[in-house]
Amino acid sequence: MSRDLLARLASRWQGVALTLVIGSGTLWLAATGQLVLYIHPRYVVFTVVMIVVGMLLSLLALALGGGDDAAQDHGHDHGPRPRRRLRGALTAAGAVVTVGLALGLILLPPATLSSSTASTRGLGEGVAVAGPAAGGAGGGAGAGAAGAPAASDAATAKYTVLQWATTLRQTSDLSFYENKRVDVTGFVSPSPTDPADTFIVTRFVITCCAVDAQPVGVTVYAPNWRSSLKPDQWVRITGAFTANPSRTSTASIALVPRSLTPVARPADPYLT
Amino acid sequence: MTTLRTADEPALGGDAPHGEHGEHADHPPHPRGRRLLGAGLVVLAALVAARAATGALGPGILPDRLQDFVTLTLSVIVESMPFVLLGIVLSIVVQVWLPATFFAAWLPRNPVLRRAVISLLGVFLPVCECGNVPLARGLVVKGFSVSDSMTFLIAAPIVNPITILTTYQAFGWSDGVLVSRVLGGFVIANLLGWLYAKKQDQDQLLAPAFAAECRVDAGGPHHEHGAGMRLASSATLFRREMATLLPALFVGAAIAGAVQTLVPRSVLLVLGSNPVWSIAAMMALAFVISICSNVDAFFVLPFASTFLPGGLVAFLVFGPIVDIKMLTLLRTTYRPVVLVQLALVVGLVAAALGLVVNLVA
Numbered sequence: 001m002s003r004d005l006l007a008r009l010a011s012r013w014q015g016v017a018l019t020l021v022i023g024s025g026t027l028w029l030a031a032t033g034q035l036v037l038y039i040h041p042r043y044v045v046f047t048v049v050m051i052v053v054g055m056l057l058s059l060l061a062l063a064l065g066g067g068d069d070a071a072q073d074h075g076h077d078h079g080p081r082p083r084r085r086l087r088g089a090l091t092a093a094g095a096v097v098t099v100g101l102a103l104g105l106i107l108l109p110p111a112t113l114s115s116s117t118a119s120t121r122g123l124g125e126g127v128a129v130a131g132p133a134a135g136g137a138g139g140g141a142g143a144g145a146a147g148a149p150a151a152s153d154a155a156t157a158k159y160t161v162l163q164w165a166t167t168l169r170q171t172s173d174l175s176f177y178e179n180k181r182v183d184v185t186g187f188v189s190p191s192p193t194d195p196a197d198t199f200i201v202t203r204f205v206i207t208c209c210a211v212d213a214q215p216v217g218v219t220v221y222a223p224n225w226r227s228s229l230k231p232d233q234w235v236r237i238t239g240a241f242t243a244n245p246s247r248t249s250t251a252s253i254a255l256v257p258r259s260l261t262p263v264a265r266p267a268d269p270y271l272t
Numbered sequence: 273m274t275t276l277r278t279a280d281e282p283a284l285g286g287d288a289p290h291g292e293h294g295e296h297a298d299h300p301p302h303p304r305g306r307r308l309l310g311a312g313l314v315v316l317a318a319l320v321a322a323r324a325a326t327g328a329l330g331p332g333i334l335p336d337r338l339q340d341f342v343t344l345t346l347s348v349i350v351e352s353m354p355f356v357l358l359g360i361v362l363s364i365v366v367q368v369w370l371p372a373t374f375f376a377a378w379l380p381r382n383p384v385l386r387r388a389v390i391s392l393l394g395v396f397l398p399v400c401e402c403g404n405v406p407l408a409r410g411l412v413v414k415g416f417s418v419s420d421s422m423t424f425l426i427a428a429p430i431v432n433p434i435t436i437l438t439t440y441q442a443f444g445w446s447d448g449v450l451v452s453r454v455l456g457g458f459v460i461a462n463l464l465g466w467l468y469a470k471k472q473d474q475d476q477l478l479a480p481a482f483a484a485e486c487r488v489d490a491g492g493p494h495h496e497h498g499a500g501m502r503l504a505s506s507a508t509l510f511r512r513e514m515a516t517l518l519p520a521l522f523v524g525a526a527i528a529g530a531v532q533t534l535v536p537r538s539v540l541l542v543l544g545s546n547p548v549w550s551i552a553a554m555m556a557l558a559f560v561i562s563i564c565s566n567v568d569a570f571f572v573l574p575f576a577s578t579f580l581p582g583g584l585v586a587f588l589v590f591g592p593i594v595d596i597k598m599l600t601l602l603r604t605t606y607r608p609v610v611l612v613q614l615a616l617v618v619g620l621v622a623a624a625l626g627l628v629v630n631l632v633a
Contacts, residue, residue, distance in 0.1 A: 015514025024319040038347040050354030061507040062312040065305040098522040207570035210347035
């Protein structure tokens with residue numbers, strides 16, 4: 001097969017091929033319950049329906065031979081030579097990116113965002129992280145946290161990292177946290193101010209898709225945690241909040257674990 | 273205004289064999305179609321098998337940063353894809369299945385009024401920005417002038433029921449965010465439509481490849497009768513639009529993903545409480561994040577506690593029209609100089625609107 005014919009075939013069918021790539025990747029994610037690693041659960045049904053429509057149209061286009069391509073054979077590469085070369089380079093770069101991502105979608109195991117992105121996105125201690133505290137977007141989570149200072153012990157026992165993080169931003173009154181049992185799951189992010197003895201148990205909160213993931217976290221005081229844990233390890237922690245014993249950490253209140261168990265990544269790693 | 277095609281013209285040369293792809297999809301299914309379908313199904317089976325086989329591989333294949341870049345980029349693609357498909361389906365309906373005179377019949381003749389009506393078409397076509405690029409392309413092919421289609425292109429992502437609903441859910445009536453957003457989108461769309469209507473040669477606004485496509489389509493087989501013919505045209509259109517738009521979507525998503533992996537979010541957040549900088553920061557964020565207008569209100573809601581409302585409005589007006597992904601998609605249709613002008617006008621109006629909201633609120 002000549003190179004020219006191959007190029008023509010590629011430019012002719014690249015859209016259909018990419019639709020099939022995205023389609024099989026997305027449907028597989030949906031079938032294995034992992035589509036929520038990329039988008040908010042409320043868009044799963046819409047996404048699956050449209051993807052199925054797209055794949056049927058792709059197969060229809062194949063079955064009908066694709067029609068003629070007269071229009072696309074004109075209008076290319078009439079510019080002066082240097083511009084043509086630049087355009088060629090850009091096209092090649094675009095092709096590399098596109099093929100790379102297509103391979104990634106099909107061959108790489110799906111992943112959640114890591115703690116390094118959490119720190120890029122402003123996970124911190126005592127810093128007003130833009131979390132969905134305003135209510136509304138978080139739905140139940142936001143609404144629950146809004147009434148936090150009056151919440152009963154039974155309610156707070158089920159609090160997620162998000163709800164505790166919101167509560168901690170609202171009140172730093174230690175007496176509020178007395179006798180409150182904490183049971184949270186999240187992944188380990190090193191504390192920026194005391195990386196040796198404290199870490200932040202972190203979750204990402206998404207409102208649309210992984211692109212908008214916002215990290216929220218609760219500072220955990222666990223001296224020398226690196227001896228048994230690594231960043232990004234998922235853990236379940238039970239314990240209670242006290243004044244933070246760490247000298248360098250800027251968080252005034254920290255969670256002191258009674259038990260700290262490494263766990264597998266939950267099926268719904270993002271809070272919504 | 274210039275009309276790019278006259279729908280009722282007889283098909284001049286449109287039915288003659290083109291280049292080496294002489295055969296038409298007139299009589300499906302023909303042998304080539306069967307071979308292609310077979311090949312497609314084999315590819316599909318290989319994709320599914322590869323995906324299922326590699327799905328259980330452990331994490332840590334890529335370094336953290338690179339993996340996060342891939343995750344973010346794929347998430348933009350997976351999130352946008354259904355909207356792109358919705359837009360293409362609607363575009364196919366407009367181009368192939370609606371009568372040629374469908375819009376011409378009832379749109380007002382007066383240009384200003386006509387554009388005002390067109391900018392409200394979005395109310396019936398719930399597409400966000402990635403979906404309305406193919407739809408606007410379809411409208412141009414259908415005989416809309418470029419400036420008219422531009423009015424639709426810019427208004428539709430904001431003045432559409434899903435966007436209005438999600439913005440209402442997120443903000444209610446507080447601080448006039450919803451009202452400013454919808455009015456802002458409407459005004460910007462009509463302003464740009466009016467500006468570009470002054471351009472005599474509307475073809476000059478289009479990317480050469482797309483302009484050529486429009487000229488050929490003017491004599492194309494689309495308005496032939498018969499369901500089989502229309503089905504074939506639909507399939508061709510789908511193949512062509514996807515071939516143009518999906519690589520653009522991939523590249524746009526990759527750039528957006530890379531910027532987000534590299535630029536710390538805190539840089540933007542520090543700027544949030546200043547009346548002027550909050551607007552610039554939110555517009556920069558909108559440009560980078562490239563998420564669809566149907567859902568961006570939820571995205572921006574968490575920032576309501578740190579940013580002034582003017583910044584949010586600027587985000588909600590600027591983002592749907594100008595962002596990395598959208599510019600790459602628009603590049604398939606318009607000349608670069610048009611994109612620069614468009615970004616400039618939208619940016620200035622969005623910023624002005626944000627300032628007014630900050631002063632009033």
